[in-house]
Amino acid sequence: xxQPLKNYLKLEEHFKxxxxxxxxxxxxxxxxxxxxxxxxxxxxxxxxGTLVEVIHQMAxxxxxxxxxxxxxxxxxxxxxxxxxxxxxxxxxxxHARCISPELQGAYSIATSECEFTWxxxxxxxxxxxxxxxxxxxFDLARQIAHTKAKHFGKDPYDMLMDAYDPDRTSQEVxxxxxxxxxxLPKLLAQITAKQQSETVIPLSETIDEQTxxxxxxxxxEKMGFNFDKGRLDxxxxxxxxxxxxxxxxxxxxxxxxxxxGVFGIIHETxxxxxxxxxxALYRDQPVGQAQGMTFHESQSLIMECQTCISPEFMQFLxxxxxxxxxxxxxxxxxxxxxxxxTRVKPSLIRVDADEVTYPLHVILRFEIExxxxxxxxxxxxxxxxxNAKMKEYVGIVPPTDSDGCMQDIHWPAGSLGYFPxxxxxxIIGSMLMKAAQAKYPSLKKHLxxxxxxxxxxxxxxxxxxxxxxxxxxxxxxxxxxxxxxxxSIFIEYLQGKYLG
Numbered sequence: 001x002x003q004p005l006k007n008y009l010k011l012e013e014h015f016k017x018x019x020x021x022x023x024x025x026x027x028x029x030x031x032x033x034x035x036x037x038x039x040x041x042x043x044x045x046x047x048x049g050t051l052v053e054v055i056h057q058m059a060x061x062x063x064x065x066x067x068x069x070x071x072x073x074x075x076x077x078x079x080x081x082x083x084x085x086x087x088x089x090x091x092x093x094x095h096a097r098c099i100s101p102e103l104q105g106a107y108s109i110a111t112s113e114c115e116f117t118w119x120x121x122x123x124x125x126x127x128x129x130x131x132x133x134x135x136x137x138f139d140l141a142r143q144i145a146h147t148k149a150k151h152f153g154k155d156p157y158d159m160l161m162d163a164y165d166p167d168r169t170s171q172e173v174x175x176x177x178x179x180x181x182x183x184l185p186k187l188l189a190q191i192t193a194k195q196q197s198e199t200v201i202p203l204s205e206t207i208d209e210q211t212x213x214x215x216x217x218x219x220x221e222k223m224g225f226n227f228d229k230g231r232l233d234x235x236x237x238x239x240x241x242x243x244x245x246x247x248x249x250x251x252x253x254x255x256x257x258x259x260x261g262v263f264g265i266i267h268e269t270x271x272x273x274x275x276x277x278x279x280a281l282y283r284d285q286p287v288g289q290a291q292g293m294t295f296h297e298s299q300s301l302i303m304e305c306q307t308c309i310s311p312e313f314m315q316f317l318x319x320x321x322x323x324x325x326x327x328x329x330x331x332x333x334x335x336x337x338x339x340x341x342t343r344v345k346p347s348l349i350r351v352d353a354d355e356v357t358y359p360l361h362v363i364l365r366f367e368i369e370x371x372x373x374x375x376x377x378x379x380x381x382x383x384x385x386x387n388a389k390m391k392e393y394v395g396i397v398p399p400t401d402s403d404g405c406m407q408d409i410h411w412p413a414g415s416l417g418y419f420p421x422x423x424x425x426x427i428i429g430s431m432l433m434k435a436a437q438a439k440y441p442s443l444k445k446h447l448x449x450x451x452x453x454x455x456x457x458x459x460x461x462x463x464x465x466x467x468x469x470x471x472x473x474x475x476x477x478x479x480x481x482x483x484x485x486x487x488s489i490f491i492e493y494l495q496g497k498y499l500g
Contacts, residue, residue, distance in 0.1 A: 160417030270303030297425025
């Protein structure tokens with residue numbers, strides 16, 4: 001069988017090398033977020049840019065086109081995974097060859113520099129200091145988007161979104177968000193009215209970072225994270241990065257609100273579990289990678305919101321805090337912890353927002369992103385537009401840009417097109433949990449003991465193990481029983497949880 005596949009195997013070997021370099025680039029980014037000394041930043045930006053340029057050159061090598069053409073003759077001998085891998089490689093090649101190595105390298109350097117500038121600018125609430133580098137990122141992103149749009153005959157913003165949510169269009173996303181913009185404000189009014197009569201005890205105790213991390217590590221262990229192939233660190237913005245066999249998670253801590261760090265850990269562990277349970281046989285091939293960030297966010301949000309913001313998990317958490325960390329009393333009861341985590345109130349910061357208002361934060365960003373790419377919106381115009389949309393959708397206006405348009409790392413890091421994945425992922429998370437509970441009726445009950453086995457079994461079998469062998473539609477069908485993202489299931493979930 002090896003002889004008929006000699007060209008295909010050459011193609012696999014080439015992309016194995018690309019995957020290894022991408023994994024190393026991811027680790028370098030992790031180090032830059034966690035450990036990079038300020039004086040080392042300029043040289044690191046150049047080093048990352050060089051590595052990205054080399055990867056791009058390999059992904060667009062002139063030898064690839066004739067090799068892929070030769071592989072066509074071997075298609076009858078390929079299995080389903082190999083055929084899917086070839087399809088993804090062909091698509092990735094077409095996307096990559098649109099962009100010159102110089103443009104790709106310039107974009108990498110610009111985003112690396114802008115991200116570093118953002119860290120200081122946000123701390124100082126100095127948006128003006130960020131404007132030049134952010135405009136540079138936007139300009140290069142537009143060049144990439146419009147170059148790809150011209151080549152593929154598609155919408156420029158859709159070309160950026162495709163990197164995070166393959167094959168979905170902004171029109172589809174807009175249709176989902178139009179429904180949410182109608183239904184969520186009504187829900188918000190009903191829920192806040194209901195919660196006015198509830199008595200909630202605030203957590204007044206200061207909990208140091210070391211204790212919060214210890215709590216988080218215990219929860220990660222219960223969730224099934226493999227510490228032999230991953231670790232937890234601290235960064236300005238929580239993230240999950242690395243590779244299947246080296247998953248790097250981070251969170252940030254607030255000594256006056258331990259939920260910030262702990263639920264950041266839970267969220268990122270959801271990402272990590274997806275990475276660690278992707279198909280091991282294809283870890284070095286595109287077909288073995290996750291099927292986009294929308295599915296990735298479904299894995300983080302099903303853990304954070306569907307699973308751990310639940311009465312059952314709060315029983316486990318309350319017992320853990322009491323027995324192992326001495327945190328006890330009425331404030332740390334399961335009932336009060338659940339009430340605290342399900343308080344619905346318009347807030348400024350997306351990552352700290354409740355489930356009901358969170359999608360409104362994403363919709364705001366989605367609309368601004370489209371304006372950046374399609375309407376040539378400049379960085380200096382963002383604060384006023386941001387504040388106007390926050391007033392319209394969430395009902396409050398940020399007092400500072402640090403609490404407004406500078407709060408997220410995504411735009412400085414060049415991740416335009418990413419934000420829709422959060423709310424789309426939250427909706428898929430609700431669809432997944434509905435399907436998982438139908439198969440495992442005792443799933444939620446087992447969470448009171450910190451037992452994630454039923455949920456992990458379902459997600460491993462129905463989603464994680466498939467990598468990208470199925471396209472987005474088929475994977476969603478396999479995992480949830482639906483071919484399209486269904487916002488009605490998400491609304492029903494919120495109604496049951498907050499009004500039931």
